[in-house]
Amino acid sequence: MTPYTDLQLDALRELANIGSGTASTSLSGMLGRSVDISVPSVNVLPMADAVGAIGDAEADATGVVLGVIGDLAASVLLLFTPSDAAQMCSFLGVEADSEIGESALMEIGNIMGASYLNALGSMTGMALEPTPPAVATDMLAAIVETVLAERAGAGDIALLLDSNLIVEGSDASVSFLLVPDQGGVEQLLARLGL
Amino acid sequence: MVRMGELAASAVADDVLVSIGLGSCIGLALVDRRAAVAGLAHVVLPDSGGKSGPESFKFADHAVPELIERVVAAGGRRSTLDAVLVGGASMFAVSTAALEVGQRNEAAVRDQLGAARINVLAAATGGDRGRTIRVHVGSRRVTVREAGGSVQELVPEVVA
Numbered sequence: 001m002t003p004y005t006d007l008q009l010d011a012l013r014e015l016a017n018i019g020s021g022t023a024s025t026s027l028s029g030m031l032g033r034s035v036d037i038s039v040p041s042v043n044v045l046p047m048a049d050a051v052g053a054i055g056d057a058e059a060d061a062t063g064v065v066l067g068v069i070g071d072l073a074a075s076v077l078l079l080f081t082p083s084d085a086a087q088m089c090s091f092l093g094v095e096a097d098s099e100i101g102e103s104a105l106m107e108i109g110n111i112m113g114a115s116y117l118n119a120l121g122s123m124t125g126m127a128l129e130p131t132p133p134a135v136a137t138d139m140l141a142a143i144v145e146t147v148l149a150e151r152a153g154a155g156d157i158a159l160l161l162d163s164n165l166i167v168e169g170s171d172a173s174v175s176f177l178l179v180p181d182q183g184g185v186e187q188l189l190a191r192l193g194l
Numbered sequence: 195m196v197r198m199g200e201l202a203a204s205a206v207a208d209d210v211l212v213s214i215g216l217g218s219c220i221g222l223a224l225v226d227r228r229a230a231v232a233g234l235a236h237v238v239l240p241d242s243g244g245k246s247g248p249e250s251f252k253f254a255d256h257a258v259p260e261l262i263e264r265v266v267a268a269g270g271r272r273s274t275l276d277a278v279l280v281g282g283a284s285m286f287a288v289s290t291a292a293l294e295v296g297q298r299n300e301a302a303v304r305d306q307l308g309a310a311r312i313n314v315l316a317a318a319t320g321g322d323r324g325r326t327i328r329v330h331v332g333s334r335r336v337t338v339r340e341a342g343g344s345v346q347e348l349v350p351e352v353v354a
Contacts, residue, residue: 047238047252048197057214058326060341065286134286138341141215142324145198146285149218149238149295152252156199 003157004185008194009042012161015123015188016040019116020163020176026115027108027165027174031091034168043160050148050158054079054177057141062102064109065147067131068117072187073154074180076113076130077147079140080105087172106133112165112176120178124191147179155182196221196234199252203233203264207332214326215341216281218296220303220319221327222258223278224265224312225334225349231270232331235261239295240302254299258306276315277307278336278348280327283320296320316348 004012020037028035043053051057062085066076080088085105089096092104113130121128136143148158161178180188196202196213203224204211211234213221220237235257242253251257266272282300300319307314316336318325323340330336336349 048200051197051215136285136322138217138285139215139324139326142217142283142285142341143215145215145219145238146217146283146295148198152199152238156252 004044008189009044011192011194012159012185012188013040013042015120016042016161016163016178018123019119019178020165022119023112023116023163023176024165026111030108030111031088031167033091036166036168038164038166040161040163043158043162045158047148047152047156047158050160051141051144053160054144054162055140057139059140060137061140061143062105062135062137063143063147064105064133064135066109066113066133068128069131070121070128071126072128072180073151073184074178075147075150076109076116077144077177077179078109078112079143079175079177084172084174087167087170088174091167091172102135106135108174109133109135116176116178124188126191151179151181157182159185196236198236199238201233201235201251201257201261201264203231203261203268203270204331205229205231205268209331211329211331212326215324216327217283217285217324218281218299220254220282220299221280221325222261222303223280223327223329223336224261224270224275225278225329225336226265226270227274227276227352228271229269229274230332230334231265231268232329232334233261233265233268234327234329237299237303240298254302254306258303258310262310262312275312277312278315279303279317279319280325280338280348281319283324284322285324318346318348
């Protein structure tokens with residue numbers, strides 16, 4: 001199924017690892033708390049399977065999405081469960097389910113996205129910048145498929161670089177996904193000489 | 195379950211065709227007024243731009259004709275088909291795509307239905323909420339549920 005070799009997938013996982021490492025440092029600085037990261041997973045799968053691989057399709061979730069401008073066609077998606085969103089907001093001293101709560105989550109997306117892309121850019125020599133974030137609280141599937149739809153013109157395979165960041169001493173976590181389109185994956189690999 | 199870019203038709207009365215969490219995508223249901231036959235397509239993008247291939251049913255211009263064929267092959271009749279549209283929302287206040295994919299999806303599906311002379315019986319489209327569509331083949335009842343909402347009936351049971 002996968003058009004990529006194990007070596008290529010390992011390289012992509014390593015990119016995600018370093019990207020989410022720097023993103024966790026910036027999240028930690030913003031919250032004033034330590035943040036742990038799990039080993040990122042790299043999923044290459046048919047678009048139709050992608051939503052199911054991320055979570056329960058009809059569950060409530062808050063998604064913050066950023067576009068990428070520069071040398072890579074990709075989107076960045078952060079996913080919070082309702083309880084994650086509430087805890088993140090309370091760490092920042094703002095009310096969840098409010099306009100200011102939504103801006104706080106967008107700011108988390110902005111800062112994490114910028115540092116992730118910055119790390120990715122310096123590893124690959126690509127100029128990468130995030131576009132301003134947008135937020136939606138909805139069914140998980142509706143958020144994920146809307147992000148995938150923007151990338152779907154380029155191919156039927158979805159590549160998800162998924163990192164989970166957990167705030168230490170709490171069960172608050174955020175799922176950070178980089179979703180390049182199929183051409184974007186080739187570009188990343190080419191820059192790494194793979 | 196009809197997932198992104200997939201489509202299905204059925205004449206099995208107990209079948210329920212479902213697409214969960216339609217965002218900018220369109221769930222297009224076709225129901226036959228006379229026979230217990232229905233179909234559902236999960237359209238992702240408006241236009242293939244000439245691309246084809248076995249997995250091209252994510253595009254409205256391929257999905258709509260294919261769904262009609264499959265519903266007819268399952269025992270439906272072209273002249274007694276009605277369409278129901280769900281989805282096409284603008285999920286994010288600031289869309290990263292310059293053009294609203296949801297609106298373009300709906301327009302493309304409606305164009306294709308117009309060309310095939312199929313009437314749109316009901317629609318729950320636009321707005322900024324995700325939606326789930328359920329098509330009950332036996333009764334041809336079609337329901338929609340918006341995120342955070344309750345189940346609404348779009349098309350009532352067909353009483354034979």
